[in-house]
Amino acid sequence: MLGKLLKLLGGSRGATYQTIRSGELQEILKNDQRAQLLDVRSPGEFQSGHIPKARNINVMTPKFKNQLQGLDKSKTYYVYCRSGMRSAKACKIMAKEGFEQVNNLRGGIMGWNGKVV
Incomplete structure (x- = not known):
């Protein structure tokens, strides 16, 4: 049972992530x-509009894992895409x-833009 839960949350022991709502993120960004x-959409999607101060790293490229190596693993990351599917993968x-x-x-x-709940 625990193994199934861990797999759903991220794959293996310790490999988990949280899901947050846009209102929670808005409060976090105001205070921290x-x-x-991280915006994990394509560069074209990012160019068409993104959340201020977001960094674009496309999860769909083979370079994604390599680009992660340049990030500080001790920091807290908030990840998004268009609807939440690619960001969950990321x-x-x-x-x-x-x-x-x-x-x-x-x-x-x-x-974030209020088009879905």
Whole structure:
């Protein structure tokens, strides 16, 4: 039972991430200037609009894991995409790569913009 739960949350023991709502993230960004925001959409999607101060790292490229190596694993990351699916994938990868504090934005940028709940 525990193994199934861990697999759903990220794959292996310690490899987990949290899901947060846009309202929670908005409060965090107001109060924590050190919050690390990752947009894992394509560069074109990022160019068409993104959350301020977000860094773009495309989860769909083969270079994604290599680009993660340049990030500080001790920081807290808030990850989003268009709807939350690619960012969930990115969060799983990040957790497996040793990132301890990873959060997926529920509903992605669509949720942020109020287009989904």
